[in-house]
Amino acid sequence: xxxxxxxxxxxxxxxxxxxxxxxxxxxxxxxxxxxxxxxxxxxxxxxxxxxxxxxxxxxxxxxxxxxxxxxxxxxxxxxxxxxxxxxxxxxxxxxxxxxxxxxxxxxxxxxxxxxxxxxxxxxxxxxxxxxxxxxxxxxxxxxxxxxxxxxxxxxxxxxxxxxxxxxxxxxxxxxxxxxxxxxxxxxxxx
Amino acid sequence: xxxxxxxxxxxxxxxxxxxxxxxxxxxxxxxxxxxxxxxxxxxxxxxxxxxxxxxxxxxxxxxxxxxxxxxxxxxxxxxxxxxxxxxxxxxxxxxxxxxxxxxxxxxxxxxxxxxxxxxxxxxxxxxxxxxxxxxxxxxxxxxxxxxxxxxxxxxxxxxxxxxxxxxxxxxxxxxxxxxxxxxxxxxxxxxxxx
Numbered sequence: 001x002x003x004x005x006x007x008x009x010x011x012x013x014x015x016x017x018x019x020x021x022x023x024x025x026x027x028x029x030x031x032x033x034x035x036x037x038x039x040x041x042x043x044x045x046x047x048x049x050x051x052x053x054x055x056x057x058x059x060x061x062x063x064x065x066x067x068x069x070x071x072x073x074x075x076x077x078x079x080x081x082x083x084x085x086x087x088x089x090x091x092x093x094x095x096x097x098x099x100x101x102x103x104x105x106x107x108x109x110x111x112x113x114x115x116x117x118x119x120x121x122x123x124x125x126x127x128x129x130x131x132x133x134x135x136x137x138x139x140x141x142x143x144x145x146x147x148x149x150x151x152x153x154x155x156x157x158x159x160x161x162x163x164x165x166x167x168x169x170x171x172x173x174x175x176x177x178x179x180x181x182x183x184x185x186x187x188x189x190x
Numbered sequence: 191x192x193x194x195x196x197x198x199x200x201x202x203x204x205x206x207x208x209x210x211x212x213x214x215x216x217x218x219x220x221x222x223x224x225x226x227x228x229x230x231x232x233x234x235x236x237x238x239x240x241x242x243x244x245x246x247x248x249x250x251x252x253x254x255x256x257x258x259x260x261x262x263x264x265x266x267x268x269x270x271x272x273x274x275x276x277x278x279x280x281x282x283x284x285x286x287x288x289x290x291x292x293x294x295x296x297x298x299x300x301x302x303x304x305x306x307x308x309x310x311x312x313x314x315x316x317x318x319x320x321x322x323x324x325x326x327x328x329x330x331x332x333x334x335x336x337x338x339x340x341x342x343x344x345x346x347x348x349x350x351x352x353x354x355x356x357x358x359x360x361x362x363x364x365x366x367x368x369x370x371x372x373x374x375x376x377x378x379x380x381x382x383x384x
Contacts, residue, residue, distance in 0.1 A: 018266055025266075029256050037248035051252055058256045065266035132239040151240035156205040172201055179236060 010074035017065055025065070029058055032075065036082045042148045043086040045137040053089060057082040079153075080163050083145050090141040135185040136178075143178040146171055191219045196226050200233070283366045287359060 010031075016024035036057050041050035060081050061068075068077055136147050142164070149155045149163060157175075161168045196219050202208050203216050220227045 020265060022260065022265055025260060026253070026257060029253050033248055033253055033256070034245070037252065038245055041246050042243065047246065047249075050246075051249060051255075054248060054252060055256050055259060059259045059263070062260045062266055063263055126239070126242050128235075128239040129242040132236060133243055136240070147240075151237050152243055154241070156207065157201050158207070172198070175201060176197075179233065182236060183232060 011070035014065055014068055014070060014074065017062075022062075025058075025062055028061075028074070028078075032078055033058070035075075036078060039079065039082055039148065039153060040086055042133070042136075042152050043083070043144060044089065049089065053082065053085050056085055060085065076159070076163055079149075080165070083149070083163060087141040087145055090144075131186045132182060135182040138185065139178055139181055143174050143181070146174040147178045147182070150175060191215050193219075193223060193226050196220070196223070197229060200226075200230060204233070279366055283363050286362045286366060 010028065013024045013028050017028075033054060037050055037054045040053040040057070041047060044050050044053060057078060061078050068074065136144055139147065145164060146160055149160045150157075155163065157168055157171055160166075161171045164171070166174075196216055199208055199212065199216060203213060208216070220230060
């Protein structure tokens with residue numbers, strides 16, 4: 001789950017940036033880059049694409065900073081940018097015809113790479129988590145986004161609806177279908 | 191409660207977003223309905239598995255890469271200033287046109303003899319006469335030149351008053367656009383002044 005600074009602080013940083021202090025944006029990057037990277041990583045399934053999308057998210061946010069409404073949450077706003085960019089990226093990339101087992105294997109290799117990069121915090125994932133994550137990453141883009149936001153970012157239904165600008169009913173339907181699809185792929189857990 | 195109602199409300203129930211009375215009804219249903227209870231348990235297992243996914247660390251250079259990219263962009267406020275600038279342009283242009291129209295109306299330039307005189311002046315006596323006849327100062331010298339050029343291109347011996355007016359309007363709009371752009375923050379950023 002993305003942890004950020006308080007909303008008022010974010011609004012002040014945005015205002016400062018708009019008032020001609022672009023360095024204030026660096027503080028927002030420092031605060032949210034890890035969360036956005038993780039969101040992109042879980043959506044896209046590999047660290048290189050996740051880093052590219054994180055960079056693109058902040059560039060997009062910077063160039064459209066004047067459209068941000070300070071009365072609303074910066075986190076929701078930037079998460080929406082990131083999710084939409086990831087969805088667009090997945091659409092452009094198309095769905096590779098990769099089996100669940102191959103995807104699990106690829107995920108394990110990425111996790112090993114991450115662990116090597118930061119040995120102090122090895123990424124050990126349970127077999128269940130690996131299987132479920134691999135299954136989520138085989139879902140259609142929007143269903144995938146809903147499940148990632150729900151179970152990895154721990155958002156409530158109405159927060160997902162706001163983030164993806166979808167009706168609450170659509171979010172619930174996607175969540176239900178996404179869960180069914182994951183269950184069909186991985187079978188019963190636990 | 192029917193199973194379909196329970197399943198529909200299950201996510202809101204898990205979010206704690208249902209009224210206490212409905213929550214009680216859902217809980218009662220779950221104690222007697224094995225199918226709905228199994229669905230709830232499956233949701234919990236899925237949520238548990240995904241919440242066990244560890245956090246990944248972005249590369250140490252990611253923030254630096256982002257800063258390098260944003261440094262090449264115009265300041266974010268410039269975009270806002272640019273849009274505000276366009277609004278100013280539209281308002282200013284509309285004001286100029288209204289003022290010009292009023293002046294011309296007051297000077298009687300809409301009357302047929304004056305129209306003919308202006309057309310004759312443009313065609314025969316050159317820019318400065320046109321400026322004098324138009325009575326609306328230096329902008330119109332450029333206007334007259336445009337009218338003459340357009341008239342020549344269109345092979346019109348004496349440009350019509352409508353053509354003259356259209357060119358005048360075009361000149362006013364173009365001038366306002368150029369002035370606004372020069373005043374804009376984006377332009378100053380391009381020049382490296384901000």
